[in-house]
Amino acid sequence: NAGVTQTPKFRILKIGQSMTLQCAQDMNHNYMYWYRQDPGMGLKLIYYSVGAGITDKGEVPNGYNVSRSTTEDFPLRLELAAPSQTSVYFCASSYAPYNEKLFFGSGTQLSVL
Amino acid sequence: ILNVEQSPQSLHVQEGDSTNFTCSFPSSNFYALHWYRWETAKSPEALFVMTLNGDEKKKGRISATLNTKEGYSYLYIKGSQPEDSATYLCASNTGFQKLVFGTGTRLLVSP
Numbered sequence: 001n002a003g004v005t006q007t008p009k010f011r012i013l014k015i016g017q018s019m020t021l022q023c024a025q026d027m028n029h030n031y032m033y034w035y036r037q038d039p040g041m042g043l044k045l046i047y048y049s050v051g052a053g054i055t056d057k058g059e060v061p062n063g064y065n066v067s068r069s070t071t072e073d074f075p076l077r078l079e080l081a082a083p084s085q086t087s088v089y090f091c092a093s094s095y096a097p098y099n100e101k102l103f104f105g106s107g108t109q110l111s112v113l
Numbered sequence: 114i115l116n117v118e119q120s121p122q123s124l125h126v127q128e129g130d131s132t133n134f135t136c137s138f139p140s141s142n143f144y145a146l147h148w149y150r151w152e153t154a155k156s157p158e159a160l161f162v163m164t165l166n167g168d169e170k171k172k173g174r175i176s177a178t179l180n181t182k183e184g185y186s187y188l189y190i191k192g193s194q195p196e197d198s199a200t201y202l203c204a205s206n207t208g209f210q211k212l213v214f215g216t217g218t219r220l221l222v223s224p
Contacts, residue, residue, distance in 0.1 A: 035214075042117065042214035043157075043202070058211065090156060098144045098206050101159030 002026050006091045006105030013081040013112045021076040021108050023091030031094045032074040033058075033102065034066065036087040043090065049074055050097065081112045117205050119215035126193050127223055133189045134218040136203030140184035147212065148177055148188055149202040157202060160188075193222040 004025045013019055025032065030051045035043040045058030049068040063085055065077040074093075078085060091105040118137040126132050138146065145164045149157040161170040166181040174191045190197055200217040 033212075040216065042216045043204075045211060045213075048211070059213075098212065099162060099164050101147065101162050102149075102157075102212070104156035104158070106156050 004091055004093055004103050004105040006089075006108060008108060009106065010109045011111070013078075013110065015081060015083065015112060017081050018077070018079050019081070019110075021078070021089055021091070021110075023074045023076065023105055024072050025074075025093040025103070026072065027093060027095070027103065028071060029093035029095050029103070030071065031097050032068065033092045033094075034064070034074070034076045035090045035092065036060065037090065037107075038087050046076065046089075078110075083112050086110060086112045117203060117213050117215040119201075119203055119218050121218060122216070123219040123221070125221045125223065128194060130193050130222075131189065131191045132193055132220070133187050134201055134220075136186045136188070136205075136215055138184050138186075138203075138205040140181055143181045143184075144206050145212075146179055146181075146186050147202075147204040148186070149204070151200040151202055151217065153199075160201075190220075193220070195222045195224050198222045 092102040148160040151157040
């Protein structure tokens with residue numbers, strides 16, 4: 001059972017470039033999330049989804065877009081990358097929205113130079 | 114914005130010591146309190162999810178308590194081992210889907 005699979009593990013972007021972080025889960029979870037982790041800060045919610053076709057903004061959505069065409073996949077799109085988007089990104093999923101544990105992917109270390 | 118506070122920020126103990134951390138959160142509109150263990154170069158893994166005032170959970174040498182009326186949770190580690198070295202995150206939410214994380218307590222256990 002793979003759980004939450006997140007790719008790539010590392011990426012360096014130039015300012016203004018775009019990229020998509022991939023996230024897939026095989027646990028049939030309806031709820032999926034994207035977080036970013038900055039030094040000295042807690043995990044900040046970027047976007048979340050409650051099921052295929054339904055997404056909503058979290059705490060820090062500016063500069064990002066998401067889609068949820070299937071239950072399994074929840075890609076995060078960075079358009080026009082900026083240095084402020086240098087961070088570690090985690091995808092997560094859960095069976096229920098708040099009272100069930102989150103399963104995290106392995107993270108993506110992104111640097112925008 | 115919900116504010117989840119954790120203390121201490123870091124802790125260094127000797128093998129065999131018992132230790133505890135605190136997580137503080139707003140007590141109004143409480144839904145759930147999560148604890149995660151995050152080892153370096155790995156992803157966070159869930160320890161406990163608690164929803165009821167007075168809840169106590171235990172997993173091996175690690176246990177947690179919850180006080181929703183006063184807005185705090187304690188995580189206890191009995192007889193710390195070097196493999197317990199990690200960052201311990203708590204998270205809470207007052208909104209239906211939006212879990213808010215604290216900045217974590219970094220624990221280092223020396224042999």
